[in-house]
């Protein structure tokens with residue numbers, strides 16, 4: 001079996017500590033659930049504000065279900081990061097309100113430079129983005145000038161600017177296979193699990209930055225096998241940001257959109273889902289008679305850091321959306 005040079009530098013200790021502190025900060029900053037009457041009032045106000053500001057709400061699958069529903073009810077969209085950015089680009093609204101994490105706001109802005117992009121909380125980060133500082137990543141690339149630099153969309157605009165290619169999880173394999181056919185060797189950042197998966201699928205020589213997603217990194221293979229034994233007819237859906245031991249147990253491996261599509265295309269009534277649990281809202285809406293189980297995130301005697309909920313996605317709240325529209329704040 002071919003071995004790949006999985007020996008890219010680990011992120012600096014300062015960065016690791018900063019990332020851990022940011023997780024705690026995000027958890028402390030998550031908005032509380034609103035009482036029903038107040039929520040309805042805020043939602044109504046947001047509807048008026050969107051019209052008054054010629055704005056549209058674009059939301060990620062992992063944010064609060066009330067925000068997802070509001071986006072759809074007001075003519076916006078719910079999607080993955082690329083779908084969000086493309087929807088914003090094609091829409092006639094001059095202001096895009098992005099409910100997601102900061103790199104998603106940046107991606108929307110990159111595709112719609114002439115539009116105003118607002119976010120409910122600009123401090124909504126991502127462990128992949130935090131774990132890949134542009135200066136450290138750039139130095140890593142400089143040390144391997146013979147390699148083509150490919151980065152995942154879950155990075156800052158500064159890291160994207162250093163790359164030769166930017167890919168999403170839905171097109172990563174095709175792009176890397178194309179580069180491999182041309183004889184190119186790759187530097188991949190920032191998610192090591194996704195990079196390892198693509199390297200194995202395509203046989204490409206890839207040097208991997210050692211970042212990971214807080215949510216997907218925590219899924220556990222042994223506990224997943226036990227859950228499969230309890231539900232032998234269930235199909236297992238896994239996002240490739242998960243460890244390879246978890247990917248190996250999957251019936252479907254793919255982007256958030258591919259996993260979602262599988263739930264209504266596959267002839268199964270139970271699914272075990274290894275991605276952020278925010279996606280279950282849309283899965284259940286599309287297939288109300290099917291059953292969705294969360295893949296285990298903590299091994300025996302262990303506790304989970306995210307428990308399959310991204311703390312930065314959870315920083316998006318209805319009040320924050322109302323505020324960014326009222327005050328024109330949180331501009332990307």
Ligand code: SF4
Nearest residue numbers: 126127213214215310
């Ligand atoms: S779920 Fe993972 S990849 Fe997505 S924003 Fe959160 S930390 Fe980043």
